[in-house]
Amino acid sequence: MGAHHHEVVSVEEQFEFTADSKRNLLIGMGIGAALVLVGAYILSQGGGHDHDAHAAAGHAAEHAHEHGAHAYHWTKRIIANLWVNSVYFAGISIIGMFFLSYNNLAQAGWSAVFRRIPEAMPSFLPIPAIIILVLAVFFGDQLFHWMHEGIMDPQSPNYDAVIAGKQGFLNKPFFIIRLVLYFSLWYGLWRVLRSLSIQEDEIGGTDNYEKAIKYGTAFLVVFAVTSSTSAWDFVMSIDTHWFSTMFGWYTLASWHVAGLATMTLTIVTLKERGYLKAVNESHLHDLGKFCFAFTIFWTYVWFAQFLLIYYANLPEEAIYYRERFTGYGGIYKAPFFINILLNFVIPFLVLMTRDSKRTPLILKIACWSILAGHYFDFYTNIMPGTVGENGGFGAVEFGFILLFTCAFIWTISNQLTKANLIPRNHPMLEESLHHDIA
Amino acid sequence: MTDTNKKFLVGIYDDDDVILDAVSKVKNAGVKIYEVYSPFAIHGMDTAIGHPRTRIGIAAFCFGVTGFLCALTLTTWTMGIDWPMVIGGKDPISLPNYVPAMFELTVLFTAFGMTFTFFLSNGLGPTVKPLLFDPRCTDNKFVMAVDLSKNKMSEIEITSLIKASGAEEVSIKQI
Numbered sequence: 001m002g003a004h005h006h007e008v009v010s011v012e013e014q015f016e017f018t019a020d021s022k023r024n025l026l027i028g029m030g031i032g033a034a035l036v037l038v039g040a041y042i043l044s045q046g047g048g049h050d051h052d053a054h055a056a057a058g059h060a061a062e063h064a065h066e067h068g069a070h071a072y073h074w075t076k077r078i079i080a081n082l083w084v085n086s087v088y089f090a091g092i093s094i095i096g097m098f099f100l101s102y103n104n105l106a107q108a109g110w111s112a113v114f115r116r117i118p119e120a121m122p123s124f125l126p127i128p129a130i131i132i133l134v135l136a137v138f139f140g141d142q143l144f145h146w147m148h149e150g151i152m153d154p155q156s157p158n159y160d161a162v163i164a165g166k167q168g169f170l171n172k173p174f175f176i177i178r179l180v181l182y183f184s185l186w187y188g189l190w191r192v193l194r195s196l197s198i199q200e201d202e203i204g205g206t207d208n209y210e211k212a213i214k215y216g217t218a219f220l221v222v223f224a225v226t227s228s229t230s231a232w233d234f235v236m237s238i239d240t241h242w243f244s245t246m247f248g249w250y251t252l253a254s255w256h257v258a259g260l261a262t263m264t265l266t267i268v269t270l271k272e273r274g275y276l277k278a279v280n281e282s283h284l285h286d287l288g289k290f291c292f293a294f295t296i297f298w299t300y301v302w303f304a305q306f307l308l309i310y311y312a313n314l315p316e317e318a319i320y321y322r323e324r325f326t327g328y329g330g331i332y333k334a335p336f337f338i339n340i341l342l343n344f345v346i347p348f349l350v351l352m353t354r355d356s357k358r359t360p361l362i363l364k365i366a367c368w369s370i371l372a373g374h375y376f377d378f379y380t381n382i383m384p385g386t387v388g389e390n391g392g393f394g395a396v397e398f399g400f401i402l403l404f405t406c407a408f409i410w411t412i413s414n415q416l417t418k419a420n421l422i423p424r425n426h427p428m429l430e431e432s433l434h435h436d437i438a
Numbered sequence: 439m440t441d442t443n444k445k446f447l448v449g450i451y452d453d454d455d456v457i458l459d460a461v462s463k464v465k466n467a468g469v470k471i472y473e474v475y476s477p478f479a480i481h482g483m484d485t486a487i488g489h490p491r492t493r494i495g496i497a498a499f500c501f502g503v504t505g506f507l508c509a510l511t512l513t514t515w516t517m518g519i520d521w522p523m524v525i526g527g528k529d530p531i532s533l534p535n536y537v538p539a540m541f542e543l544t545v546l547f548t549a550f551g552m553t554f555t556f557f558l559s560n561g562l563g564p565t566v567k568p569l570l571f572d573p574r575c576t577d578n579k580f581v582m583a584v585d586l587s588k589n590k591m592s593e594i595e596i597t598s599l600i601k602a603s604g605a606e607e608v609s610i611k612q613i
Binding site: 303306307310311312313352353354436438 | 481482484485495499525526527528534535537538
């Protein structure tokens with residue numbers, strides 16, 4: 001059918017967060033909490049990890065022991081799990097804002113009809129933000145090598161010259177200031193964009209859209225810097241000796257594709273439940289392309305980072321992959337390769353054809369694969385440097401994933417009820433309703 | 439083009455919306471449309487004419503696989519077998535080293551392969567004289583061509599259908 005044949009669809013849709021959904025999410029959170037408690041009990045009884053792993057542990061583990069690092073306590077695994085999930089979900093949340101901003105800047109029309117979904121995503125940000133801040137302030141030494149007692153003090157037996165050299169950036173006051181800055185800037189700019197958009201529903205016109213372009217562009221400038229620095233702060237500085245100049249956009253690529261998958265999955269699910277009738281196959285096709293393209297982009301960056309280190313083979317760089325392949329009894333080898341399977345092989349093959357990008361079921365399979373895969377991406381980046389040989393994948397991990405996922409869905413659903421599901425007065429809406437890529 | 443001595447009815451339109459509607463009207467009346475020519479791409483025209491879907495994606499996949507295998511052969515043969523080289527202490531045949539070449543050749547073969555497939559299937563080339571029903575379709579007019587030999591209806595019937603659908607003029611062209 002030609003573009004001129006599209007039937008006129010109503011743009012008046014009010015999302016209802018049903019009692020059924022709420023009950024299911026509460027059950028999910030209950031199961032998650034129960035799994036965490038059971039897992040924590042098992043861990044506190046000394047289970048859940050293999051002490052023989054010590055023998056096979058790589059250099060880094062020995063290294064940590066040399067420094068007389070903190071004795072391992074089972075709560076560390078709880079903290080590390082909270083950190084993995086918070087970083088992952090904070091990233092997914094802020095990608096909603098990122099998507100809106102670059103669509104605004106490019107004055108893209110096609111996405112207008114489903115804008116309310118990325119628009120709702122950053123509403124989850126305060127939860128991971130608070131968890132991250134509390135953990136950084138009170139349990140930082142459990143997570144970060146550079147926060148260990150006396151590591152910057154030449155008199156201390158724990159002194160580490162390499163880490164002390166990074167004191168200008170990696171010191172606790174500046175670290176906390178940075179974290180507060182990230183979250184307040186990200187969340188604050190999102191609040192501005194969100195209220196402009198909701199107001200636009202009532203007053204119409206193009207003023208709010210013009211303003212949204214300006215604030216969105218300001219966010220992109222902020223995010224250009226903070227996406228990199230937050231990746232160093234949240235993830236890279238855990239392995240303090242190690243660094244990668246690609247780490248910022250590697251993490252951004254990971255967040256971005258996970259955020260796109262979340263958006264696509266939400267849109268497909270809403271459509272299945274009878275909402276977003278104005279979203280047509282062309283929109284789904286383009287969302288599928290987005291997921292497909294950024295799957296490849298992530299893989300490109302992931303591999304580029306690996307290849308340079310593999311080729312150059314410098315001990316201080318290669319240790320990072322050594323730890324993940326053979327270190328700590330080899331427990332991180334499986335997650336490392338599951339990562340590439342779920343994040344590249346499956347979505348790449350599944351989303352390759354045109355028809356698959358237009359098929360809701362296939363989109364859902366690809367999106368779930370990406371979302372599960374990028375959890376493992378952050379898992380393999382964070383766990384070896386924090387819990388090392390005491391890591392694993394058990395009740396605690398499942399429980400926290402379930403808790404965070406249900407809380408995320410709850411917050412987003414709640415946010416979606418606060419405005420019409422389609423921005424009825426968006427200047428680009430007409431173009432979006434007729435979006436047709438044949 | 440290989441088609442010679444064929445009779446075409448050529449309708450000239452002034453507006454892209456008009457010709458998009460006209461295509462549906464003429465087609466619904468039972469006329470088989472040969473092709474539509476336009477100075478720019480018209481959204482929905484492909485589906486309106488009813489052309490079968492392009493298979494260039496399948497071609498792209500095949501070219502990509504060819505490029506991938508060529509690169510794999512090239513790197514393995516030159517670096518690993520013909521003149522084995524140890525770089526950075528790695529085995530002469532170590533796949534991670536070869537990934538950039540495999541990636542690049544996959545992209546290169548796909549890009550060139552698709553371009554040449556496109557030229558071939560559209561009859562474009564340095565010495566080929568393109569089929570041009572009316573030069574104005576490269577400027578401000580929209581052209582609908584109907585192959586008379588492929589249609590059962592008479593010339594007069596089709597002419598009146600094209601006229602009725604909003605064409606400014608209809609002419610006969612022998613190719």
